[in-house]
Amino acid sequence: MAEALLELDVGNSSLKWRKRCGVSVVDSGRLAWSELASLDAVLEDVQRVLVGSVAGESSNEILRDYFSGRGLQAEFAQSQVVCGPVKNAYADVARMGVDRWLAMVAAFREFSAACLVVDVGTALTLDMVSGEGVHHGGYIIPGPQMMLQALLSGTDRVRFAEEGAQTIAPGVITDECVHHGKWLALIGAVSQARQQMAALVDEAPLVVVAGGAGAALIAAAGSQANDWIYREDLVLDGLYPVINGWSA
Ligand SMILES: Nc1ncnc2c1ncn2[C@@H]1O[C@H](COP(=O)(O)OP(=O)(O)O)[C@@H](O)[C@H]1O
Ligand SMILES: CC(C)(COP(=O)(O)O)[C@@H](O)C(=O)NCCC(=O)O
Ligand SMILES: [K+]
Structure with missing residues (x-):
């Protein structure tokens, strides 16, 4: 059994x-x-x-x-210095959120290729892994819900309804400006990181997307996301190799 x-x-x-x-x-x-x-x-x-x-x-x-x-x-699971071929860029790996490490290990294990790992949860994290498994660092950005909260708490007049369409079309009422704007910011970050990575590691990475708001990010990106790969369970996929060892 x-x-x-x-x-x-x-x-x-x-x-x-x-x-x-x-x-x-x-x-x-x-x-x-x-x-x-x-x-x-x-x-x-x-x-x-x-x-x-x-x-x-x-x-x-x-x-x-x-x-x-x-x-x-x-x-x-704990963030590690290495797991098989995957090498962490953090000098103090204990400070890296283990979800990022799990997602990177899972992505490299599945694709064995340069990956930009995008996890869209409470925060949006971006992590760059080269074709050899070397982590070149990443970014932490407020996620979609947190962006809305920041606008609500930091302004008097930006007040808006629930999201309508998931798109980055320019808004013509406050609701659209806020919701489309949040996706523009997050998709812009993915696109910028992807370009930066291509220059930094000299490889065009796969864009691998995870997290509770990952599917919404892809929907909002429209045709830009045609070659992005969605892996809902990427963080869970990393648990077994990180805890039992890469070869397990
Ligand atoms: N069914 C859902 N429940 C909660 N959040 C959801 C759901 N579907 C999409 N989301 C979005 O996913 C984000 C949370 O993602 P999640 O992966 O659960 O975050 P975390 O890993 O930080 O707990 C929320 O900001 C929300 O925008
Ligand atoms: C950046 C995060 C908050 C993302 O968490 P999540 O959105 O999945 O809840 C998490 O990875 C974390 O707490 N990181 C610690 C700081 C770091 O990774 O450097
Ligand atoms: K996240």
Whole structure:
């Protein structure tokens, strides 16, 4: 019988999980913190729990206690100096959000090619990995929801409704200016990073997109995103090789 694994990606907005038996995904979902106990329903035959978390230590303690109360010891992934051919550019890798490292390792493992890894969650992160697996650094930018919050809290008169179409067409009312503007900023960042990477590592990278707002970013980018690759579970895909070793 293949080992039953529960994999968790704990971000600043939500907790994504999936259950696997060997290579088959048997169940998956997205939870708010307040719904953690609903995982009870899938834990029965789980043998290992692999976690990538960018939450604070007190939240991680809650996770540890939750699983240990059910006879499981959660294994937390850490950002590393290297994982197989993938080499981290950070001098102090402990400061890198592990979600970024997991996504880079997963992208390089799948594509073995230069990748611009784009994770669109609470924050949008961009990380450049060369065709040899060398990380050349990256960027951290407020994500789409955080951009809206910044405009709401920092202005008196930028007030807007829910998003309509996902597009970067110039807006002619405040609602459009704000929503289209947020995508323009984020897509502009992807495009600029891609150009910069082509010059820096002398290779045109694959653009690999993940994160809760990844599909919306691609929709807003329209035909510009025709050659972008969407991998919803990229961070989860990195957990097994980062925790068990590249060759596992
Ligand atoms: N069903 C959803 N629930 C929550 N956020 C969603 C959902 N679908 C898209 N989003 C978008 O995804 C962003 C959060 O992405 P997510 O990957 O959950 O973030 P994090 O990894 O930081 O927890 C939100 O800002 C929101 O714009
Ligand atoms: C940049 C992030 C907040 C992204 O997290 P997310 O949007 O997935 O919640 C996370 O990777 C993080 O907390 N990073 C620590 C700083 C760093 O990576 O340098
Ligand atoms: K992110």
